[in-house]
Amino acid sequence: MSNFIGKIGLLFVCILIGMAGRAQEKLPTGLYRSISLSSFKYIDPVSLDTFYADPAAVCTAADFSEVKAVLDQAQQPAVEITLTEAGKEKFAQATRENIGKKIAVIGNGKLLAAPVVQEEIAGGRLTIAGNFTLEETRALTQRISKDMPARSHGAHEAKGKAALEKACRQLDDAMLNIDTVALKQLLHIQLSVGHSNGLVESKAELLQHLRSGYLKYSSIVATGSPEMQFVDRVATVRRAIKVKGSLQGTAFDVTLQVLEVWLEVDGSWQLLCRQSIRKQ
Numbered sequence: 001m002s003n004f005i006g007k008i009g010l011l012f013v014c015i016l017i018g019m020a021g022r023a024q025e026k027l028p029t030g031l032y033r034s035i036s037l038s039s040f041k042y043i044d045p046v047s048l049d050t051f052y053a054d055p056a057a058v059c060t061a062a063d064f065s066e067v068k069a070v071l072d073q074a075q076q077p078a079v080e081i082t083l084t085e086a087g088k089e090k091f092a093q094a095t096r097e098n099i100g101k102k103i104a105v106i107g108n109g110k111l112l113a114a115p116v117v118q119e120e121i122a123g124g125r126l127t128i129a130g131n132f133t134l135e136e137t138r139a140l141t142q143r144i145s146k147d148m149p150a151r152s153h154g155a156h157e158a159k160g161k162a163a164l165e166k167a168c169r170q171l172d173d174a175m176l177n178i179d180t181v182a183l184k185q186l187l188h189i190q191l192s193v194g195h196s197n198g199l200v201e202s203k204a205e206l207l208q209h210l211r212s213g214y215l216k217y218s219s220i221v222a223t224g225s226p227e228m229q230f231v232d233r234v235a236t237v238r239r240a241i242k243v244k245g246s247l248q249g250t251a252f253d254v255t256l257q258v259l260e261v262w263l264e265v266d267g268s269w270q271l272l273c274r275q276s277i278r279k280q
Contacts, residue, residue, distance in 0.1 A: 063087025088124030
């Protein structure tokens, strides 16, 4: 009898150990629906509510095509996830079927965000915002990226280069045509522009100078191919442009070597700073 009780006790201890081991398991990086009860329990960092995750993921890291540190609409550090075509379809269906419920983003074994679904999200892109520092978003981006399958870095960089080249052309056209609507979108709020004559302008000053005719461009022509380097959401561009116009009524016709720093904000490139020197 004592042997039987001892075996039962040992079995009970083994069951407890097994349960404890399962409780410590972590869900892989991905997007998860909420259910009424689950062994995968998290605390929502915003509402502090308990979130029970359905272990059947809506999307896993294999459905992420890109993860990057960005600034959200409030200019606060955030993490942006872009889904593959397959991931986009899964996420659209999940949001369509779970309106009024939460879908959580889990990464590195932690619940990062659990917003309530308001409507179907078909765009395949989501932003995780919170009380993050820029360093935290970069670390989180690197951690999530490690869970993603290897993809062609060359193809991604080529896509970013094409988008940035387009932004450079749009900037030149907007400066030439005094398209202030386009310039407001292309120029970062903290813009600093240094001209070859020593003039330095903020975004507001540049727009005002163009509108008033203080600074006029009659021709802006890019010469040669731009040199680009990318680090996360920041890119540097070195390019040469031949410009004609006038400053305070004095005509100029010069070739400039330009160094630009562009920042990717909400999926679009914005010029953060620019310095021009006269090319000899």
